[in-house]
Amino acid sequence: MNLVGTTAATVVPRPRRWSESAGSAVLSDGLVIEAGAPCEGLGRLLARELSAPTGWSVGAVEPGTAPGANKVSIGLSPALGPEEYRLTVSTAGVSVLGGSAAGAFYGTRTLLQLLPAELGRRAPLGQVGQVGLPATEVEDGPRFSWRGVGLDVARHFMPKRFLFELVDLAALHKLNVLHLHLTDDQGWRFQVDGYPMLTAVGAWRRESPVGHYRDGVSDGRPHGGFYTKADLSELVSYAAERHVTVLPEVDMPGHMQAAIAAYPELGNLTSPLEVFTSWGISDHVLNMEEPTLRFCADVLDELMDLFPSQYVHIGGDECPTTEWSSSPAARQRATDLGLDGPEQLQGWFTARMAEVLAQRGRSLAAWDEVMDAGAPPGSLIVVWRAEHARRIALAAARHGHDVVMAPQTSCYFDWAYEDSPDEPVAIQPALSVETVYGFEPVPEGLEEEHHSRVRGAQCQLWTEYVGTPEHAEYMYFPRLCAFSEAVWSDGSRDWPAFEERLGQHVARLDARGTNYRPLSGPTPGQARVWHQPATPGRLPGTD
Ligand code: ACM
Numbered sequence: 452m453n454l455v456g457t458t459a460a461t462v463v464p465r466p467r468r469w470s471e472s473a474g475s476a477v478l479s480d481g482l483v484i485e486a487g488a489p490c491e492g493l494g495r496l497l498a499r500e501l502s503a504p505t506g507w508s509v510g511a512v513e514p515g516t517a518p519g520a521n522k523v524s525i526g527l528s529p530a531l532g533p534e535e536y537r538l539t540v541s542t543a544g545v546s547v548l549g550g551s552a553a554g555a556f557y558g559t560r561t562l563l564q565l566l567p568a569e570l571g572r573r574a575p576l577g578q579v580g581q582v583g584l585p586a587t588e589v590e591d592g593p594r595f596s597w598r599g600v601g602l603d604v605a606r607h608f609m610p611k612r613f614l615f616e617l618v619d620l621a622a623l624h625k626l627n628v629l630h631l632h633l634t635d636d637q638g639w640r641f642q643v644d645g646y647p648m649l650t651a652v653g654a655w656r657r658e659s660p661v662g663h664y665r666d667g668v669s670d671g672r673p674h675g676g677f678y679t680k681a682d683l684s685e686l687v688s689y690a691a692e693r694h695v696t697v698l699p700e701v702d703m704p705g706h707m708q709a710a711i712a713a714y715p716e717l718g719n720l721t722s723p724l725e726v727f728t729s730w731g732i733s734d735h736v737l738n739m740e741e742p743t744l745r746f747c748a749d750v751l752d753e754l755m756d757l758f759p760s761q762y763v764h765i766g767g768d769e770c771p772t773t774e775w776s777s778s779p780a781a782r783q784r785a786t787d788l789g790l791d792g793p794e795q796l797q798g799w800f801t802a803r804m805a806e807v808l809a810q811r812g813r814s815l816a817a818w819d820e821v822m823d824a825g826a827p828p829g830s831l832i833v834v835w836r837a838e839h840a841r842r843i844a845l846a847a848a849r850h851g852h853d854v855v856m857a858p859q860t861s862c863y864f865d866w867a868y869e870d871s872p873d874e875p876v877a878i879q880p881a882l883s884v885e886t887v888y889g890f891e892p893v894p895e896g897l898e899e900e901h902h903s904r905v906r907g908a909q910c911q912l913w914t915e916y917v918g919t920p921e922h923a924e925y926m927y928f929p930r931l932c933a934f935s936e937a938v939w940s941d942g943s944r945d946w947p948a949f950e951e952r953l954g955q956h957v958a959r960l961d962a963r964g965t966n967y968r969p970l971s972g973p974t975p976g977q978a979r980v981w982h983q984p985a986t987p988g989r990l991p992g993t994d
Pocket of ligand 1: 768
């Protein structure tokens with residue numbers, strides 16, 4: 452079986468420039484990947500990725516040592532920016548040049564998309580002879596340096612294998628940050644040696660809501676899970692091989708009921724709590740006493756041992772101050788600290804956590820609420836609240852903060868695709884693929900001189916209503932494909948053209964087995980409501 456590849460016109464996210472010429476590269480069994488430092492790892496990865504679906508023997512060798520044209524040469528070019536690449540497909544074979552190992556990696560992601568979609572499978576469909584790739588030259592690079600995908604593993608624990616798949620899918624779309632929301636009221640999801648009850652107690656909840664939580668119905672079934680340190684180290688190195696940085700988030704001082712259930716002395720009450728069994732925001736937050744701050748610092752220390760990311764996300768969103776206001780100890784603490792009232796405790800807490808991170812050369816990332824008290828210098832603000840997004844983004848950038856945009860109305864993939872009873876229960880209607888595609892990360896009115904403060908954007912999947920990897924894939928795809936164009940490709944948009952490309956691109960998702968939502972709407976198996984087909988079919992030949 453001989454196969455023919457496709458053109459750069461079908462690649463998602465859309466490359467900056469490409470040209471086509473006569474001829475083709477012909478790849479076959481015995482293919483050689485030439486890759487020198489610092490791309491040897493990439494050479495080995497690509498060899499695995501190409502041998503699995505073809506059954507070919509694919510070897511990785513030193514640069515300049517492969518005779519003939521049945522080869523992919525990977526190297527660096529000082530003429531290219533750090534994440535840029537040039538991919539050349541010709542009768543002499545395939546060449547990928549990157550401005551860095553990351554750039555070369557993105558060149559290989561484009562190469563994978565130029566292959567016939569069926570080579571996105573894990574094993575050959577039959578004997579694969581030659582694969583012809585039409586001659587082309589692609590020059591490409593990202594618009595933004597922060598291209599994130601967020602996953603909430605606290606509301607529903609997601610198995611480790613899904614995190615690896617999500618890294619692969621993110622990398623295929625040239626995204627480079629996986630933001631893991633590791634803790635919340637409803638569950639604590641990572642091992643902390645100094646505080647074993649966080650996982651022994653905090654990782655498990657008695658039951659969860661069924662349907663929309665406002666309906667007040669529960670399933671009566673326990674739920675939970677957590678990642679060991681080995682799991683997370685493995686994930687970090689798997690992601691690094693694919694130029695994805697894992698950004699860990701421990702949400703504090705609110706969204707902490709699971710930790711307080713494990714260690715009641717962290718809270719403001721004398722009576723014990725259980726891990727939160729509803730969705731929504733718990734009123735139970737950390738107290739602001741020194742032992743609690745030591746706990747937070749210890750947890751962050753263990754987190755920094757595992758995650759090498761420059762930024763560590765400390766949450767900071769949706770922290771109710773009702774408990775602090777009614778707690779004599781919290782009010783006294785605020786007075787002792789010279790604050791005007793307990794509602795100022797969060798700003799003080801955030802500054803203390805920034806110091807903890809700075810001691811190890813790291814920087815703080817947090818949700819945009821931390822701007823309310825004036826965020827510590829050097830912190831990165833992740834903007835999410837739709838109604839304030841533009842105002843906060845402008846203020847943060849003008850104050851010299853780096854900003855990552857994740858406004859709900861463009862980036863919250865826990866919203867339904869459509870306001871339709873067919874869609875699975877979701878927190879909100881509706882965020883269509885077209886709306887995501889139209890997302891412009893730089894807020895209107897931001898002066899040119901501050902544009903570079905907008906590092907990029909993140910799509911977010913909160914999982915109150917998303918209990919399985921299959922459902923998570925449904926919520927991500929194909930919105931993530933559209934999002935990748937908003938953060939990678941230049942600022943121009945052409946929805947009809949994208950829709951057509953997406954129609955071809957989903958063949959790549961089909962080959963992987965990704966549970967994406969068809970543009971026409973959920974399949975009967977994905978929908979919430981069962982619809983009988985309007986007209987039953989006829990057996991062939993019975994007319
Ligand atoms: C958030 O959605 N609470 C960041």
